[in-house]
Amino acid sequence: MEDKVVVLTGAAGGIGRGIAQALARAGARIVVNDVGVSLSGQGGDSGVAQSLAAELRAAGGTAVACADSVSDWSSAQRIVACALDHYGRIDAVINNAGNLRDRYFHNMVEEEWRSVIDVHLNGTFFVSRAAAPHFRRQNGGAYVHMTSTSGLVGNFGQANYSAAKLGIVALSKSIALDMQKYNVRSNCIAPFAWSRMTDSIPGDTPEAEARIEKLKKLDAGKIAPMAVYLASDAAAAVTGQIFGVRANEIFLFSQPRPVRSVHMSDGWTPCSIAQVAMPALQASFHALERSPDVVSWDPI
Incomplete structure (x- = not known):
């Protein structure tokens, strides 16, 4: 990553801070982007980005701060312009900015929906x-x-x-397909780490408290090596993939593909679907699971 220019959004939090520090150690020139708000959108302190950039420079790195929001088209343009203005180019974008508005679906209101989509999905698209x-x-x-x-x-x-x-997964795959001819790569990381994002998980039962204690063992800094690798030239042949990082484990996630099919030569009716298709397909149904059900073993 020597002299590579990287825009890193959501840089001041646990995972972002770890990535920023790892990028600086690898010799990258970094745009440290963070609006400095809480996960619920409160506050707004541009000083958090300035503070991290100063910290990286004091340690011998090269960094400049930017407090523009990813959730607006124009401000996202300014984030990238910051890299061009200070370094004259841009080599990688790491979309790490995030927020939370947790609520059961049947209680969720429009603002809670829009604010999360705006930061995560729209923000990833706008900066990219x-x-x-x-x-x-x-x-x-x-x-x-x-x-x-x-x-x-x-x-x-x-x-x-x-x-x-x-x-974001679908967006990443589309970027990888559309920009492959320009030697541009796009990949995803699903991080398992204790950070501000997981700190909001309620511990209102003994089981939930036990899960939180496990999560606290997952160092946010463990995500950084994969992020730096994927941003580097060493990953030139890697694109369109979904990786997971959990302590010292690295996962490659599957992507949706047909798992089974049934055919009716005369065409299907609602009744024949109920009587033939569903019984034939049901053995291959996916269980209604959550992340802890699937990744259920203790971290290494």
Whole structure:
């Protein structure tokens, strides 16, 4: 990553801070982007980005701060312009900015839906899109996006977050397909780590408290090596993939493909679907599971 220019959004939090520090150690020139608000959108302190950039410079790194929001088209353009103004180019975008408005689907209101979609899905698109002309012009670039098993598998009370995070997977695949001819790569990471995002998980039962104690063992800094790798030239042959990082484990996630089919030569009716198709397909149905049900073993 020596002298590579990286835009990192959501840089001041646990996972973002770890990635920023790892990028600086690897020799990257970084745009540290963070609006400095709480997960619920309160506050707004541009000083958190300034503070992290100063910290990285004091340690010998190269960093500049940017407090523009990812959730607006124009401000996302300014985030990328910050890289061009200070460094003259951009080589990678790491979309890490995030927020939460957890609520059961039947209680969720419009603002809770829109605010999460705006930051996660729209923000990932806006910043990625702002960098795209520059990647095309230089015939190269890398995108790293943060998804979640809340979208890949499922979770309670996160319809907004889950929809955004699974949308990011589809966006990443589309970017990888559309920009492959320009030598531009796009991949996703599903991080397992204790951070502000997981700190909001309620511990209102003994089981939930036990799960939280397990999560606290998952160091946010463990996500950084994969993010730096995917942003680097070493990952030149890796695109369109979904990885998970959980302590010292790395996962490669499957992607939706047909698992079974049934055929009726005369065509289907609602009755024949009920009598023939569903019984034949049911053995291959996916269980209604959450992330903890699927990744149920203790972290290494």
